[in-house]
Amino acid sequence: MLIESSPASLDPRVGTDAQAEHIDSLLFDAVVRRDAHFGLEPGLAVKWEQPDPKTWVFHLRSGVRFHDGRPLTSRDVKWTIDSMLNGTVTTVKTGSYTSVDHIDAPDAATVIFHLKEPDPALPWNLSEGAIGIVPYGSGRDFFRNPVGSGPFRFVSQEIDRDVVIERAQSYWGGLPHIGRVVFEVVPDATTRALELQKGSADVASNALSADMVYALKRDPKLAVEEGPGTVLNYIVFNTHDAILKDARVRRAIALAINRPLMIHALWRDEARVAESLLPPEHWAWTGETDQHPYDPAAANALLDAAGYKRGADGVRFHIAMKTSTDETTRLMAAAIQQEMAAVGIALDLRSFEFATFYSDLTRGAFQMAPSRWIGGNENPDIFRYTLATSSFPPHGANRGYYSNPEMDRLIADAAATQDHAQQLNDYRQIQQIAAREMPAIDLWYLDSVVVHSRRLGNIHPSASGTFDFLKDAVPER
Numbered sequence: 001m002l003i004e005s006s007p008a009s010l011d012p013r014v015g016t017d018a019q020a021e022h023i024d025s026l027l028f029d030a031v032v033r034r035d036a037h038f039g040l041e042p043g044l045a046v047k048w049e050q051p052d053p054k055t056w057v058f059h060l061r062s063g064v065r066f067h068d069g070r071p072l073t074s075r076d077v078k079w080t081i082d083s084m085l086n087g088t089v090t091t092v093k094t095g096s097y098t099s100v101d102h103i104d105a106p107d108a109a110t111v112i113f114h115l116k117e118p119d120p121a122l123p124w125n126l127s128e129g130a131i132g133i134v135p136y137g138s139g140r141d142f143f144r145n146p147v148g149s150g151p152f153r154f155v156s157q158e159i160d161r162d163v164v165i166e167r168a169q170s171y172w173g174g175l176p177h178i179g180r181v182v183f184e185v186v187p188d189a190t191t192r193a194l195e196l197q198k199g200s201a202d203v204a205s206n207a208l209s210a211d212m213v214y215a216l217k218r219d220p221k222l223a224v225e226e227g228p229g230t231v232l233n234y235i236v237f238n239t240h241d242a243i244l245k246d247a248r249v250r251r252a253i254a255l256a257i258n259r260p261l262m263i264h265a266l267w268r269d270e271a272r273v274a275e276s277l278l279p280p281e282h283w284a285w286t287g288e289t290d291q292h293p294y295d296p297a298a299a300n301a302l303l304d305a306a307g308y309k310r311g312a313d314g315v316r317f318h319i320a321m322k323t324s325t326d327e328t329t330r331l332m333a334a335a336i337q338q339e340m341a342a343v344g345i346a347l348d349l350r351s352f353e354f355a356t357f358y359s360d361l362t363r364g365a366f367q368m369a370p371s372r373w374i375g376g377n378e379n380p381d382i383f384r385y386t387l388a389t390s391s392f393p394p395h396g397a398n399r400g401y402y403s404n405p406e407m408d409r410l411i412a413d414a415a416a417t418q419d420h421a422q423q424l425n426d427y428r429q430i431q432q433i434a435a436r437e438m439p440a441i442d443l444w445y446l447d448s449v450v451v452h453s454r455r456l457g458n459i460h461p462s463a464s465g466t467f468d469f470l471k472d473a474v475p476e477r
Helices: 018-027 074-085 093-099 140-144 187-200 210-216 247-255 259-267 294-303 327-342 354-363 382-387 407-417 420-437
Strands: 032-034 038-044 045-052 055-060 100-107 108-117 152-158 162-167 182-184 204-205 220-227 234-237 271-275 317-324 343-354 368-373 442-448 448-453
Touching: 018 152, 018 162, 018 182, 038 045, 055 074, 074 093, 074 100, 108 294, 187 204, 187 210, 187 448, 210 448, 247 294, 247 420, 247 442, 259 271, 259 327, 259 368, 259 442, 317 327, 317 354, 327 343, 327 368, 343 354, 354 368, 368 442, 382 407, 382 420
Parallel strands: 317 343, 317 368
Antiparallel strands: 032 038, 045 055, 055 108, 100 108, 152 162, 162 182, 204 448, 220 448, 234 368, 234 442, 271 442
């Protein structure tokens, strides 16, 4: 299998890049799993309950063993979280568990989380992709020889070259059909496509451009599997900006972008229009929000109403959009620049290498900036993390400094209630406010696309873009 880069760390408490999280989900088990609607289903825990808003109790399945033979018990679950909170390992993931006051493991099969304040997101932060359970005592150097309890076991890693895993014969679930997987690091997308065509590689997941996938569909030795994905492309506004603080301007910019045309031209129709942070399959998603179809006439009317009349040169105002140097992102930005010009907005594009761009993005040092959510938008806590006043950087990802007391109230109410119907109502209103006030433009959800050799069968891409399809893939004889 071809991957773009080496995983930063195969310690599931530390690695946050896509390669690390996707490979970790094959090596490690989580307390719970996510179902097709991003609700929760049993993982290591066969059941759980919430006796009060600040207590979660998880009951673990018996007979699970780590790949080195040690039994997996409540002590290991407790250690996994405690080791992040007490500084045994240094990780940005600690922020997901700051609501935890302490954890009890009264017996081998029971884990009790005692919280400082209600945190309905906790179970999602114990799910696959978010965290995997490591053995008790695992320290800072655990990444060198990671030991999990998942369907595959770690064999070796050579940085910038490959990661090798093999079927774990002791796995408590159904055994994978594939005996061994080599993740080969190939940074160049064109080279990845050529490796697949030559037959020197078997599979690549969401690692090729739309144009490359389109071309490879004609190769009889290859097959392309694709389905709706959850990766969200969006543009965030700095709502403290003198121009962008007006929601009418933000809505006008959204209406001036021809998203269906850009999906067709840039993504070969391998995406779908978004009107919410949450994907449509999500249990908390609602379609009952303002829509933002391509409508330059309405955009012009909003800009006029906001007081930004066209000058003699036809320009209402200048505004800057920072981007990374990623080619598809730059093409998207150039297309948006043309569409902004049509409604009298002069969009100045400024591209930076990724580290600089990301640093400015996380500090809120921009007027407009494109980005994407990979996995984070499958958890409804994304609204708190990105839209709550309490989540201004560095305390969260409200990078546009958006603040609305009603939004804050609804987010807090959703967190405090155990009533599923009340949560649904809160999240419906949250999405309606976000669609009306537009702190960010939700552009589109990218499809999940796997290109593979016909030597592999039973490939079913994950909406999240994970590598979980390898658990069920079958080598064709």
